Amino acid sequence: xxxxxxxxxxxxxxxxxxxxxxxxxxxxxxxxxxxxxxxxxxxxxxxxxxxxxxxxxxxxxxxxxxxxxxxxxxxxxxxxxxxxxxxxxxxxxxxxxxxxxxxxxxxxxxxxxxxxxxxxxxxxxxxxxxxxxxxxxxxxxxxxxxxxxxxxxxxxxxxxxxxxxxxxxxxxxxxxxxxxxxxxxxxxxxxxxxxxxxxxxxxxxxxxxxxxxxxxxxxxxxxxxxxxxxxxxxxxxxxxxxxxxxxxxxxxxxxxxxxxxxxxxxxxxxxxxxxxxxxxxxxxx
Ligand code: GLU
Numbered sequence: 001x002x003x004x005x006x007x008x009x010x011x012x013x014x015x016x017x018x019x020x021x022x023x024x025x026x027x028x029x030x031x032x033x034x035x036x037x038x039x040x041x042x043x044x045x046x047x048x049x050x051x052x053x054x055x056x057x058x059x060x061x062x063x064x065x066x067x068x069x070x071x072x073x074x075x076x077x078x079x080x081x082x083x084x085x086x087x088x089x090x091x092x093x094x095x096x097x098x099x100x101x102x103x104x105x106x107x108x109x110x111x112x113x114x115x116x117x118x119x120x121x122x123x124x125x126x127x128x129x130x131x132x133x134x135x136x137x138x139x140x141x142x143x144x145x146x147x148x149x150x151x152x153x154x155x156x157x158x159x160x161x162x163x164x165x166x167x168x169x170x171x172x173x174x175x176x177x178x179x180x181x182x183x184x185x186x187x188x189x190x191x192x193x194x195x196x197x198x199x200x201x202x203x204x205x206x207x208x209x210x211x212x213x214x215x216x217x218x219x220x221x222x223x224x225x226x227x228x229x230x231x232x233x234x235x236x237x238x239x240x241x242x243x244x245x246x247x248x249x250x251x252x253x254x255x256x257x258x259x260x261x262x263x264x265x266x267x268x269x270x271x272x273x274x275x276x277x278x279x280x281x282x283x284x285x
Contacts, residue, residue: 009041010213013067013074014203016048017059020264021066024218024256026282027248032216033072034283035243044210045074049082050202051195066265069275070282079210081202088197091205091235092154092190100161100234101190103152104134105145129186130155155187158230165233170225173214173243182230185223204228208237219244220255248284 011032015025036043047063049055060080067074081088095101106114114131135157137145146152161182168180190201207215207228215225222244232239247255256263268278 007213009036009039010044010211011036011041011216012044012046012207012210012212013072014046014048014206014217015063016051016054017056017063018051018054019059020062020266022256022263022265023250023268023278023282024248026066026070026072026265026278027284028216028218028245029067029070029072030279030282031243031245033074035214035216036075041213042075043073044076044079044212046079046206046210047081048199048202049080050085050088050197050199052082053194055082062266069265069269070279071275072279079206081206084206085196087209088202088205091201092197095156095190095234096154098164098234100157100164101154102135102137102157102187103142103146104130104155104187104189105150105152106130106133129184130188132187135187151193153189153193154191156190156227156231158182158185158187158227161230161234165230168229168233170229170239171241172222172225173241175222175244178225180226180229182226185227188227200224200227201231204231204235204237207240208232208235213240215240215242217242217244218247220247248282 013029013032015021015029021029033043035041045064045067047060049060064078092101110133111130114133115128118131134142134152134155170178170180172178188200189198191197206212225242225244229239231237249255250263265278269275
């Protein structure tokens with residue numbers, strides 16, 4: 001890069017291999033790919049397979065096959081999150097050392113019962129937020145329950161974290177400057193007993209490690225960005241720009257979902273559609 005040149009644009013597509021890709025994914029991949037290629041930047045591919053209960057290796061193969069078929073080529077090696085668990089663990093330990101993480105022993109049912117008991121639960125952007133039951137446990141009870149091996153998740157104490165960082169902001173190319181409001185999602189889970197790291201932590205660490213400068217993804221993840229911005233500040237990571245694109249919908253205005261098997265890219269290919277035709281649909285045309 002010559003002196004004074006604009007920094008390189010680096011985007012990524014980061015699917016979770018929980019099913020075959022559908023047209024909505026193709027739109028997201030195309031969107032990030034085009035943003036990078038138009039700026040002569042780099043487009044990266046990352047497989048977000050940290051949830052062993054939901055991810056399958058055959059879907060990883062399917063993702064690569066579908067993207068190659070569409071001609072959405074990526075730069076450099078594919079990053080497979082399940083191969084980097086130590087990196088996420090270190091980030092988690094850093095937050096723990098700062099006293100910003102607490103164990104949560106609640107089951108889903110406990111959380112629902114607590115919300116019902118409290119009457120009106122605080123509602124965040126993504127539904128009811130965690131009512132904070134385990135945040136209020138004393139150190140002795142925490143230690144005792146952990147010593148007995150009681151299953152638990154680890155949650156971020158968002159209020160304590162915000163007190164540490166002070167006000168934060170981020171920028172979305174479409175929606176402009178945003179004041180970070182991570183409390184709208186409540187004390188999010190950073191690790192679970194069956195998944196050593198959560199989406200929020202892994203995505204934040206990886207976007208920084210991979211040098212992503214422009215996070216392109218669907219607007220359904222807009223609210224999550226408030227938490228990611230907070231995690232970046234806590235972990236001292238660089239702050240990218242975001243471009244949350246509208247979700248591609250079918251003729252009836254419905255979002256594509258993994259359950260619509262007939263609409264997978266594989267099914268379209270097998271049904272005789274050309275890659276060019278599918279790419280035109282994915283591009284929203
Ligand atoms: N892995 C996430 C998903 O498949 C997307 C992550 C992201 O783009 O930030 O929904």
